[in-house]
Amino acid sequence: VSLTDPDARAMTSAGRGTSIVGYNLQAAVDAEHHLIVAHELLNIGNDRGQLSSMAAKAKAAMxxxxxxAIADKGYFKGEDIRTCEGMGVTAFVPRPLTSGAKAKGRFGKPDFVYLEQENVYRCPAGEDLIYRYTSVEDGLTLHSYWSSNCQTxxxxxxxxxxxxxxVRRWEHEAVVEAMERRLDRTPEAMRIRRQTVEHPFGTLKAWMGSTHFQMKTLKNVRTEASLHILAYNFKRLVAILGVRPMIAAIQT
Structure with missing residues (x-):
């Protein structure tokens, strides 16, 4: 609970078990000119579920x-990736490594290969995990697989x-697997992301100072963020076009 801003929330950060109270600024940045083509300010503490909405805003603006759409692993959400595919957005988002088994030295899900024709998973020992039943959890339809030979x-x-x-498989897992194959074929994707979206964020934070947003409440901070982004885009246009061509473009 923030005692100074009723709309501020704890935002997740890179440090384990740490967070900062504030707001979540989303930005879609074009890779060629580093212009911010779409943005949104939220008081949701993480980025999951924001990929498709920001991609839609960017498509409309451009x-x-x-x-x-290239994003970091914090944006990974299967439903979001499927939504992007349906609206003409090709997503590049690495899957986060969340397997507890892998962390404890056991085989993780990536060690099990899905064979589409047979509808089975092939385990590291060469056994087939066959389909057993379907369940629905948190609105997702999941298929469960296992082998009868595990104990021996x-x-x-x-x-x-x-x-x-x-092993459980989401009914639309093929969409995620296709994206993972795209990432394997595009090893430079994450480098492009860092060079693109981190540039304006670093610039804005340098301008704003260590305390960043000065306003309070979601409505006011959204206005403040929009003004910062407007100023950023103007300065980018000056750098790209020059002052006179930019004025001429505005006048037309």
Whole structure:
């Protein structure tokens, strides 16, 4: 609870177990000129679920039918990636490594290969995990797979602490897998992201100083953020076009 701003919230940060009270500024930046083409200020503490909405804003602002959207792993959400595909946005978002098994030295889900024709997962021991049942959790339809040979497997202890290793698959997992293949073919994607969106964020923070936003409440901070971005884009236009050509472009 913020005692000075009722709309401010704890924002997640890179440090484990740490956060900062404030706001979440979303920005879509074009890779060629580093102009901020769309932005939104939220008081949601993380970026999950924001990819498709920001991509839609960027598409509308740029007047294009298709768009490549590169974001960091904080934006990874299967439903969002599927929404992007349906509106002509090609997403490039790395999947975060959240497997507890992998962290404890056991096989993670990426070690299990899905075979589409057979509708099975092939495990590191070469066994097939067959489809068992379908369930719905948090609105997602999930298919569950496991093998009946886990208990006699020589790799059992490297795989699971239970009777058998179970793998679940989202009904639209193929969309995410296609994106992961795109990322494998485009190793420079994350470098492009860093060179693109980090540039304006670093510039804005340098201008704003260590305390960043001066206003309070969501409405006022949104106005403050919009003014900063307007100033940033004007300065970028001056750098790209020069003062006289920019004035002439505005007048036309």
């Amino acid at each position: 007047g294009v039918d298709t768009l490549d 497997c020589a790799l059992h202890d490297q795989c699971t602490t239970g009777k058998e290793r179970r």
